[in-house]
Amino acid sequence: MRKKWIAFHSILMKDMGNYYLKPPNISWGIIFPFAWTLMFYIRSQSPLDIREILPGVTAMAVLFGTTSMLAVTITFERKSRSFERLLLAPIDINLLMLAKTTGAILFGIINAFIPILFASFLTDLSGVAWLPLIGSIFLIAVTSTFLGLFVAVAVKEVFEAQTFSNFFRFPMVFLCGLFLPIQSLPLFLRPLSYALPLTYGVDILKTAVNNNGHLFIGLNFSALILFSIFLFAFSTRKIKEKWIH
């Protein structure tokens, strides 16, 4: 157990130092949510609007921060064959992939708190249900990261990782109820909205910040947990099939 922990911790620390805490990524982590906040702020008419847009900006900061980062780093390591070194180490694939994804999850969580920090200076955040908010940020980070893992398993080149991530991310942003309420979407698109993990994460954030989510919070958490389990299990199974063939 101790040996496994040493390996897990080292992979996590190496990834944090090598990828996530590099100046370009820190600046991405700050600039991206800041730009989104600013964009919505300019558009907004009153301090209340900041609170309205906060769930959306927070969710996007996590989604964009985690999916591409993980997909790119894993694809990059596979191209340079350093990922092979991890596969050849006496570490179970599930533990290995948890170690690889934990860095991205932490990066996503940090990204999420940047718009919240900005918002705290611009508007009153009293009445926010912090526990569900933190819980949803964590689960959005987990599902988005595992979505990045799913992308990494599907592609071979780094540029494909970016492209394929966007293939999922942009429809998700428009269908999850961030910009348009799901109820106002055409009927045929609504089932698709409910097939996306972000829909449930955004709904919790809406409930936590503005108390205007429309789904039962327990259902949202359950859906996110199920999406996480499915994406992780599917991806690790694919890794065993495709990378150890």
Next chain:
Amino acid sequence: MYFAKVAGYPTKYAKMSHSGTNKGVEAMLEVEDLTKNYGDFQAVKGVSFRVNQGEIFGFLGPNGAGKTTTINMLTGLAKITRGRAALAGMDCSRDIKKAQGMMGIVPDESNLYDELSGFENLCFCGALYGMEKPDRERRAGELLKEFGLADTGARPFKAYSKGMKRKLTIAAGLIHQPKILFLDEPTTGIDVASARQIRQLILKLNREGATIFLTTHYIEEAERLCARVAFIVEGAIVRLGTIGRLMQEAQEETVIQFSLNSRVQEIRKALEKEFPKFHIEFTGGSALRIRSPYSVELFPFMDFFRKHGLPVYEAKLLRPSLEDVFVKVTGIESHKMVKEIEKGGGKK
């Protein structure tokens, strides 16, 4: 001490293992009927061999022969279609993760982390095997010193030369003191001086007890380093044995080369008349070769040269090289094999 000792067995087997098949010596790796299918294509066709403890075992073959697929199956990067591999008596296919803990694996390309320094790379590799921080730091320092990289240990890996990268990659394979080291094309694509240093390091490791499974397409390298070799062609082992035995098998005739002086051409006719049963070959310059399907007695020749006033500077028995054996067995010219691989950037 680079490798873990197996209780009850001495570690210095290098010389002994040149002399035979080593029955009675503990097998570090036993492979039986190992097969790999990719759909209808059979990449490895039921290969069987054993690697004895403390020996360097060479796996030689042309591009696409199945060398890397075999290594991948043994190390857990590819699934075994059929057959069995046991490392130190433990079935690899049953618990590959446990087996991987006993293996040091050096791939054909240096695959450490560019951003990390040499020292950090070694420490990270040690951590992957669960080594505690003080242990991996101490060992990383020892290995850097041993591999002549102590002065550059703080430099990022990306700033290393190709030769230094190879050396650090080999050091990374040794950090956790494995029972067996898999070296895949260790000197491909690096300069002559670095390749020489790496070969010396491999021999040193072996003298200290290392069991090494080496794949190479440099036949001369295998001849210099390995105790036993297997030739693999189109997924099947076509010959396996000690270097000495393989060469003996290939020796169809006795060839003695005499180094005389430039007057050697003058005695040509007299020599052919005196020794009609031998095939005599004048190589140009001051040397000549005597060929015979049987053993050649030297004294009649020495007497003949003395009588004709020719000094004999050297008389040596010419043996076939491993390359001759390889060409004879496989029908593949070795220089073509090297060219083919180097054209592909050193990849198999």
